[in-house]
Amino acid sequence: MSATTDLRPPHLLARLGTARVFMLIVAAVAVLMIAFPGLFTPYDPAAVDPSAILEPPSWAHPLGTDEAGADIWARLVYATRLEALIAGGSVLLALVIGIPTGLIAGTSRRVVDWALSSTASATLAFPLILFAILMVASFGSSPGSLTLIIGFLFFPRVFLLLRAQTKALREREFITAAHVVGVRGTRMLGRHILPNAAGPLATLVPQLMAEAVLIEAGLSYLGLGVPLPEATWGTILENSKAYYVTAPYYAISAGLAITLAAAALMFAGELVAESSNPMRRRRTA
Template sequence: MKIKTTAIQLTPPVRPRIGWFRARQILLGLAFAALLLMALFPGLFTPYTPGQIDASAILQSPSWAHPLGTDEAGADVWTRVVYATRLEGQIAVGSVLIALCIGLPLGLIAGNSRRFFDWSLTSVANATLAFPLILFAILMVASFGTTPGSLTVIIGFLFFPRIFLLMRAQTKAIREREFIIATRVVGAHPTRILGLHILPNAIGPLATLVPQLMAEAILIEAGLSYLGLGVPLPQATWGTILEASKDFYVTAPFYAVVAGLTITLVAALFMYVGDLIAESRNPLRKRRAS
């Protein structure tokens, strides 16, 4: 008696070489590369300069010569947006760096210190957060001026409480773990424990917060500029371009749309980067996204 057998070929499901998670990383990388090139080499993206005006093309609609139209002086709107990228980036990056320089070490110290010092720093941070953000920024700008440097410092000061509270909470949680207790038992110096053991383990959530703060810096600068508290001419940011367009909503709607869309899209890009970093730190979310 013969038994006929049939071989069944088992083929694993074909998985794409690049999942959606990886594709998003590539697209975000390209977007940030474009922003960086705009900031460093704006001349690569436009044949004009911000000061190059055409009196015969005032508030001209988008055309082949001016893809995004012209402003009230006859300057190319796309050129102004491109050249404003550098100063916008300096304010966003600089303000977050200032917040990090203040909030990160103070958060580490407060999370590892005695009650009175911890309570004092936490009270200052909470009081700053309790004050309305834009109102506080307006008061600070009115006091210290509207130069790019003062705007950067003011926005950085507004951000430091959030970094401080995050690092404080992380430090308090990590300092009770067994490996930290073991380093104390063997006599490690507190500074060494903070720098070599607590800081590397506490910095993960900070990577999610930083790009979101950069997005907020862009939005805060735009809000202050719209209220007439932006950087003075001839310097320009996306916020000052938006402020200049407010008188031409009816006659030249494209002018305001370009500035508003630029601010919205770049801020959304940074927010999305924060979400992507959070996904990469969570294996379950990353597996579902890929």
């Protein structure tokens, strides 16, 4: 009996699909831009060239130039780092607040659980963007302020997830067995409950980062973004508002950067969900 050659495509690529592989490549390129922006452009993003104001895309300037003659591609590349700091920092803050409070609420008595849950629910009751506008108007729009504000808006999501996971895991047989052998308190939370809640939490993180990118862009479009000379994709989009007709490539470039980053992060969350859920892995195999 002769051996046959398996001509099926690699399992991972077949499962991910072309669109998802493309988005993962976009995410990898974004990481390189954060670490080594100079690899992607020879231009200084803050350079002013009065002789090259609002030039259309060309070999010299692939995405054209802005109202100051600066290269738009260079501005987008160098803005990636600040964008990532705001998105990543806000999610980190949400985790720092939401994880311990969620674990406490899931294991505490009714009064403590009610107080923490009411605080989270009250925060979620406000429309997200309206609450963000009010907070930015009160505390300013520096990168640090935006990170704190978006992180505060996200912590209820982390809290409610950890609370629900903790309450569900407490009823599992392995938790009961751990109680029987004398595992209690923080040791129970750190060794049994938190590791088993890490899968859903890892799924939520990239999705929150995508929302942070979109919230920052929305605030910047309303004139509440980081002040110059610092710039994010949102502030670049806001600066392009006056040139929609004369230089449409200006706004399109910033809009595409925001859209691609958010889409890649959303796909990353979906991939984490599939890898951490055995039932979904079987269905997609």
